[in-house]
Amino acid sequence: MPALLLLGVRVWLVEPVTVVSDSMAPAIMQGSVVMMYKPAAAHRPPQFGDIIAFTSPQDGHTAIKRIIAVGGQQVAIRDGELFVDGLHVQEPSIDQSRIDATYFGPLPIPTGTVFVLGDNRGVSIDSRDYGPVPLSAVQGIILDSSHK
Structure with missing residues (x-):
């Protein structure tokens, strides 16, 4: 019975995900295992x-972005x-010196989608490359609330 319960938790509630790129560094480092709701x-x-x-529109693999x-x-x-929406957003976890001189948009985000970026913007392949991500492609939300 405990194995069945554990399987149910993984199938319906929480699942470990291994981070395979450094696009979210330093918040989440490559090789880390994070829990996903x-x-x-x-x-x-x-x-x-x-x-x-x-699910990345670029290659069909699992991607992790903000x-x-x-x-x-x-x-x-x-x-x-x-x-x-025209308002400047403070991003304390982003190293601005590594991404100055970067310009994008403005781009309206369609209903039923989200626009995602990696925290390590200089190396991240994200919505700037493949556009907004459909909500139907979202597999889950990464658990650790300290990354917000």
């Missing part, structure tokens, strides 16, 4: 600041600084 266990839709696991904007919002990057 599956959508049914999260009890809410993914929102700004959440780190999510999703939600920067949700459907109905507009995102832009000006000289490495993030703007959502």
Whole structure:
């Protein structure tokens, strides 16, 4: 019975995910194992600041990135600084010196999608490359709330 219970937890609630890139460094380092709430266990839709696991539109593998904007919002990057709906967003975990002179958008985010970026913006392949991610591709929300 305990094995069945453990299997049920993994199938429906929480699953370990191994981080295979350094796109979320330093918040989550390559090789780390993080716990992911599956959508049914999260009890809410993914929102700004959440780190999510999703099926990458680029190659079909699991990717882990931070939600920067949700459907109905507009995102832009000006000289490495993030703007959502025209308002500057402070990102204390981002090393601005590594991404200055970066420009993107503005881009409206369609309903039913999220715009994701890696914290390590200089090396991250993310929504700047493949566009907004459909909510149907979201596998879950990474557990550790200290990464917000």
